[in-house]
Amino acid sequence: MIDIIIGILSTIGALSIFFASLGILRMPDFYLRLSVTVKAATMGVGLLLLCAAIIFPDISVSTKAIAITFFLIITSPIAAHMIGRAAYFTGTPLWKETIIDELNGMYDKETHELKNEKQVNMAEICGDEPDQIADTEEETK
Amino acid sequence: MTLEAYFDYFILPVLTISVILVFIRLIKGPKVVDRVIALDLIITIGIGIITIFTIRSNQKVLLDVAIMLALIAFLGTVAFSFYIEKREDD
Numbered sequence: 001m002i003d004i005i006i007g008i009l010s011t012i013g014a015l016s017i018f019f020a021s022l023g024i025l026r027m028p029d030f031y032l033r034l035s036v037t038v039k040a041a042t043m044g045v046g047l048l049l050l051c052a053a054i055i056f057p058d059i060s061v062s063t064k065a066i067a068i069t070f071f072l073i074i075t076s077p078i079a080a081h082m083i084g085r086a087a088y089f090t091g092t093p094l095w096k097e098t099i100i101d102e103l104n105g106m107y108d109k110e111t112h113e114l115k116n117e118k119q120v121n122m123a124e125i126c127g128d129e130p131d132q133i134a135d136t137e138e139e140t141k
Numbered sequence: 142m143t144l145e146a147y148f149d150y151f152i153l154p155v156l157t158i159s160v161i162l163v164f165i166r167l168i169k170g171p172k173v174v175d176r177v178i179a180l181d182l183i184i185t186i187g188i189g190i191i192t193i194f195t196i197r198s199n200q201k202v203l204l205d206v207a208i209m210l211a212l213i214a215f216l217g218t219v220a221f222s223f224y225i226e227k228r229e230d231d
Contacts, residue, residue: 003144006144007144007147010147010148010152010193011151011152013189014151014152014155014156014189015155017155017156017159017186017189018155018156018158018159020159020182021158021159021160021162021163021182021186022162024162024163024166024178024179024182025162025163025165025166030172030174030175030178033166033175033178034178037178037181037182041182041185041186042185044189045185045186045188045189045192048189048192048193049188049189049192049207051192051196052192052195052196052204055196056196056201058201060201061201061204064204064205064207064208065192065204067208068188068204068207068208068211071208071211071212071215072185072188072211075211075215076185076215078215078219079181079214079215079218079219079222080178082218082219082222082223083174083177083178083181083218083221083222085222085226086174086221086222086223086225086226087172087174087225089226090172090174090225090226090228092172092174112226140171141171
């Protein structure tokens with residue numbers, strides 16, 4: 001009985017890791033790649049660690065496995081947020097089919113802070129800044 | 142089919158193929174940020190492989206390596222993004 005549970009959990013974990021790696025290879029854009037990677041890989045590794053916690057009848061292994069899962073769930077969104085922010089500031093282009101880029105012109109390029117409402121309206125009056133949406137498919141591939 | 146054979150002949154090959162697919166992105170990624178997230182994903186999959194190997198070889202000590210790899214992946218990504226953001230200021 002417990003073998004079947006472990007088989008199901010490890011299958012779901014391995015397949016979600018596989019889909020994450022397929023997504024990082026096939027998605028057309030850095031931001032889409034980032035959004036695929038973080039969630040699916042964290043869930044897959046968490047399920048595999050849960051299998052190890054069930055199999056070993058030892059409390060130290062279960063504690064370690066749960067600690068690793070907890071650490072991954074806490075830290076991977078922070079890392080994804082920081083690398084996404086750095087990518088937006090360094091001008092990584094968005095996919096060419098992107099409909100709207102709501103951050104366009106909202107950030108102060110010098111201090112890396114969000115502008116307030118008044119300055120945003122001034123920027124809109126003075127003229128649009130160039131957007132980061134790519135013109136061709138090849139730029140983001 | 143026993144659970145050991147299932148781990149050996151299905152789970153570990155799927156994880157290995159995943160690492161190979163991510164490695165293609167690590168080589169070809171057009172920007173440096175693509176390479177950073179590919180490296181992060183490789184280390185995360187490595188934690189999964191270490192976990193399965195811990196189960197198969199019955200060596201509980203190997204989970205300590207997984208803890209350190211999780212820490213290194215997080216600190217590496219944060220440091221990379223910090224310095225990439227600083228580099229563009231100059």
